[in-house]
Amino acid sequence: MTTAPPVPPPPAGVRATARIHAVADGRGGTALPLLAGEGPLALRRTRGREPEEAGVVLVGAMSAPLGGDHLTVRATAGPGARLALASAAATLALPGRTGEPARYEVELDLEDGASVRWLPEPLVSVRGSDLRVRTRVRLAPTARLLLREEQVLGRHGEPPGLLRSRLTVTRGGRPLLDQDLACGPGAPGGWDGPAGLAGHRAVGQLLVVDPAFAQDPPPAAVLGEYAVATALPGPAVLVTALAGDALRLREVLDAACRTYAR
Amino acid sequence: MSLAALLVLADGRFPAGGHAHSGGAEAACKAGRIHDAATLEDFCRGRLHTAGLTAAALAAAAALGIDPALLDAAADARTPSPALRTAARRLGRQLLRAARATWPDPGLQQLAAAFPRGAHQPVVLGLTARAAGLGPLDAAHVAAYESVGGPATATVRLLGLDPFEASGVLARLAPELDSVAARAAEAAHRALREGTEALPAASSPLLEIAAEVHAGWPVRLFAS
Numbered sequence: 001m002t003t004a005p006p007v008p009p010p011p012a013g014v015r016a017t018a019r020i021h022a023v024a025d026g027r028g029g030t031a032l033p034l035l036a037g038e039g040p041l042a043l044r045r046t047r048g049r050e051p052e053e054a055g056v057v058l059v060g061a062m063s064a065p066l067g068g069d070h071l072t073v074r075a076t077a078g079p080g081a082r083l084a085l086a087s088a089a090a091t092l093a094l095p096g097r098t099g100e101p102a103r104y105e106v107e108l109d110l111e112d113g114a115s116v117r118w119l120p121e122p123l124v125s126v127r128g129s130d131l132r133v134r135t136r137v138r139l140a141p142t143a144r145l146l147l148r149e150e151q152v153l154g155r156h157g158e159p160p161g162l163l164r165s166r167l168t169v170t171r172g173g174r175p176l177l178d179q180d181l182a183c184g185p186g187a188p189g190g191w192d193g194p195a196g197l198a199g200h201r202a203v204g205q206l207l208v209v210d211p212a213f214a215q216d217p218p219p220a221a222v223l224g225e226y227a228v229a230t231a232l233p234g235p236a237v238l239v240t241a242l243a244g245d246a247l248r249l250r251e252v253l254d255a256a257c258r259t260y261a262r
Numbered sequence: 263m264s265l266a267a268l269l270v271l272a273d274g275r276f277p278a279g280g281h282a283h284s285g286g287a288e289a290a291c292k293a294g295r296i297h298d299a300a301t302l303e304d305f306c307r308g309r310l311h312t313a314g315l316t317a318a319a320l321a322a323a324a325a326l327g328i329d330p331a332l333l334d335a336a337a338d339a340r341t342p343s344p345a346l347r348t349a350a351r352r353l354g355r356q357l358l359r360a361a362r363a364t365w366p367d368p369g370l371q372q373l374a375a376a377f378p379r380g381a382h383q384p385v386v387l388g389l390t391a392r393a394a395g396l397g398p399l400d401a402a403h404v405a406a407y408e409s410v411g412g413p414a415t416a417t418v419r420l421l422g423l424d425p426f427e428a429s430g431v432l433a434r435l436a437p438e439l440d441s442v443a444a445r446a447a448e449a450a451h452r453a454l455r456e457g458t459e460a461l462p463a464a465s466s467p468l469l470e471i472a473a474e475v476h477a478g479w480p481v482r483l484f485a486s
Contacts (some may be wrong), residue, residue: 001455025373052440104444139449146446164462168459168463169339173336175335175339175458176339176458177339177342178336178339178340178459178463179340179342179463179465180462180463180464181465181467182464188311188315188464189307189308189310189311189438190304190305190306190307190308190309190310190311190312191308191311191470193301193304193305193307193308194290194295194296194301194302194304194305194308194468195290195305195306195307195308195309195312195466195468196308196466196468197468198295198311198468199466201324203467205467207384210471220344222474222475222478225293225475226468227471228343228470228475229473230342230343230344230474231344232339232342233335233338233339233347238342240342240466240467240470241471242467242468243472244466251472
């Protein structure tokens with residue numbers, strides 16, 4: 001008598017890691033000795049904004065972490081390398097079949113003199129989704145960073161899913177910024193109230209780290225009733241903004257980018 | 263632990279200067295976001311689960327004996343608003359003065375020497391709790407309670423809200439306050455093994471934004 005074959009476990013979500021390594025090529029430019037997408041994380045090399053910069057775009061199915069998926073983007077920039085990272089489209093957090101949260105991790109390591117611009121399109125938290133984003137940035141003391149994060153609660157007119165996003169930045173091993181935002185149904189109480197998002201459906205941050213700020217710190221400024229630029233404890237400026245929608249949020253962050261990113 | 267010491271530390275009459283700060287309630291009242299007991303409750307709940315949890319974990323970690331310099335750096339990174347960093351250090355300095363007079367202790371002495379301009383208030387609070395013979399969970403409770411008690415008291419003054427209603431708000435938040443304090447103490451124990459990144463960094467963008475807007479007002483009733 002044979003035993004019944006074991007019931008196969010339900011298919012786990014997709015696990016994929018995209019790896020990027022940028023190095024100064026010794027001729028004033030930046031080479032990409034490692035550019036490896038995986039599964040839904042496809043990478044395309046693009047022209048940088050300047051000749052010294054290498055560009056990479058995350059393409060396509062990047063746009064859909066389903067519940068249970070675990071996606072990771074890991075980029076390192078060696079001494080003096082200059083890298084621009086973007087995404088081709090907004091990332092949609094979608095519900096999965098298992099009720100498991102989706103995980104999306106970004107890890108950026110910048111060595112001395114490296115410069116990275118990480119400017120992805122917005123993350124849209126779709127109804128019923130549950131996404132945990134973890135972004136870790138490790139900066140050498142002379143590295144420069146421009147980082148944008150935009151979170152949109154639901155597609156047009158749609159209630160959001162649950163979104164938890166933590167951004168941790170260290171510089172020379174010392175914490176520079178550590179922020180954890182939780183919003184959507186299932187988030188701790190008060191997330192949409194007067195000490196939370198207060199009805200706004202888009203929230204974003206622009207972080208500029210530049211060692212030159214140590215000598216010449218940029219002015220902190222109130223950019224509107226729902227947007228400020230603040231000097232962090234280090235040569236860095238953080239722009240924090242709330243807006244009614246993604247478009248208006250981008251306007252505020254673009255204007256701030258022109259002011260603070262040199 | 264001494265329940266009486268906990269009452270002394272958590273008492274609003276403890277002379278630590280907290281009454282001059284509204285915990286963001288002044289900006290929220292002026293903007294109309296707090297206008298009655300219900301909106302005050304929602305405000306306090308949001309603050310409890312963000313700034314309150316973060317402060318409670320820092321306080322618990324300090325009470326556990328984690329290096330205050332590491333905790334102060336962690337607090338800085340969790341406070342992007344310079345206005346809030348300044349307020350936290352001022353409150354820390356004032357609390358330390360009161361604490362050293364109340365519970366003389368070498369740990370508090372060292373903290374004062376290491377941070378002449380003041381350490382972040384939750385870090386001082388944790389070390390004060392330790393000096394008073396209290397534990398990490400006690401420190402977390404005090405920090406979590408302060409995160410909502412301040413705005414509730416301030417709103418009574420700002421809006422002329424019925425003090426009975428404000429007390430009702432605090433009483434209704436009690437179960438959530440207990441669970442925030444428990445989570446904070448648990449994270450502090452984790453930080454002992456894993457470092458300060460294990461401490462929560464729950465944040466509210468609006469509290470940071472409003473604190474900067476508020477700091478720019480020419481006339482204010484509260485310092486923050």
